[in-house]
Amino acid sequence: MAGEQLLKVQGVETYYGNIRALAGIDVEVNKGEIVSLIGANGAGKSTLMMTICGSPQARTGSITFDGRDITKMPTHEIARLRIAQSPEGRRIFPRMTVLENLQMGAGLDNLKYFHEDLEKIFVMFPRLKERQTQRGGTLSGGEQQMLSIGRALMARPKLLLLDEPSLGLAPLIVKGIFEAIKKLNETEGLTVFLVEQNAFAALKLSHRAYVMVNGKVTMSGSGKELLANPEVRAAYLEGGRH
Numbered sequence: 001m002a003g004e005q006l007l008k009v010q011g012v013e014t015y016y017g018n019i020r021a022l023a024g025i026d027v028e029v030n031k032g033e034i035v036s037l038i039g040a041n042g043a044g045k046s047t048l049m050m051t052i053c054g055s056p057q058a059r060t061g062s063i064t065f066d067g068r069d070i071t072k073m074p075t076h077e078i079a080r081l082r083i084a085q086s087p088e089g090r091r092i093f094p095r096m097t098v099l100e101n102l103q104m105g106a107g108l109d110n111l112k113y114f115h116e117d118l119e120k121i122f123v124m125f126p127r128l129k130e131r132q133t134q135r136g137g138t139l140s141g142g143e144q145q146m147l148s149i150g151r152a153l154m155a156r157p158k159l160l161l162l163d164e165p166s167l168g169l170a171p172l173i174v175k176g177i178f179e180a181i182k183k184l185n186e187t188e189g190l191t192v193f194l195v196e197q198n199a200f201a202a203l204k205l206s207h208r209a210y211v212m213v214n215g216k217v218t219m220s221g222s223g224k225e226l227l228a229n230p231e232v233r234a235a236y237l238e239g240g241r242h
């Protein structure tokens with residue numbers, strides 16, 4: 001049901017050796033929401049995404065997903081609960097074709113929906129349909145991003161985690177990808193947690209957002225509130241495209 005809590009991150013600390021990358025994070029995502037996490041390089045955004053997926057694991061605090069404690073669950077079990085990730089850098093399989101990459105995303109559980117889901121993704125990203133037989137590694141950056149999102153969607157996620165979908169892409173391509181995310185949310189009720197350096201695009205798209213600085217959440221609010229917030233504007237929006 002829309003509005004119900006789906007993900008709750010409470011007091012999470014994550015370390016790389018002795019270095020504390022997350023210093024007590026509290027974040028919530030409700031069903032049907034698009035929530036974004038913005039912040040500068042090195043703030044810990046990707047680390048939070050990875051911690052939700054169980055690698056690295058949180059040293060303290062708790063992560064609950066769909067009513068289950070996933071804090072110490074191995075990554076493959078977390079994926080089975082239908083959290084799908086489109087990671088930073090896309091990580092598609094470069095030697096496999098577009099179609100094979102999408103098949104890999106579907107996994108064995110979803111084979112019966114394969115053709116239906118594939119058609120949806122081809123409607124969303126017609127470019128992928130045209131390039132079905134092309135190897136992933138030879139796609140353009142934008143096409144690889146579409147493939148990475150498409151592959152994550154083939155898993156029929158309850159929660160889609162997107163790490164920097166706009167990275168290295170031209171503004172027009174970013175616009176197309178963000179519109180596709182918005183449409184998925186509106187038509188299918190897909191819940192999305194998005195990490196972005198492109199704060200303007202992310203805040204415009206999101207129902208709610210968190211600002212992260214040095215491993216801590218320093219601000220949160222609706223996308224609109226944060227877009228209008230002078231501190232956010234000065235730190236993340238001045239000089240940007242808006």
Ligand SMILES: Nc1ncnc2c1ncn2[C@@H]1O[C@H](COP(=O)(O)OP(=O)(O)OP(=O)(O)O)[C@@H](O)[C@H]1O
Nearest residue numbers: 016019021039040041042043044045046047048197
């Ligand atoms: N594998 C690792 N080993 C050691 N330190 C790491 C590792 N990965 C990240 N860090 C450190 O943890 C901190 C948070 O990094 P993280 O990648 O989560 O930030 P980010 O907000 O996603 O940044 P960016 O936008 O640049 O990707 C940084 O100081 C980074 O150097």
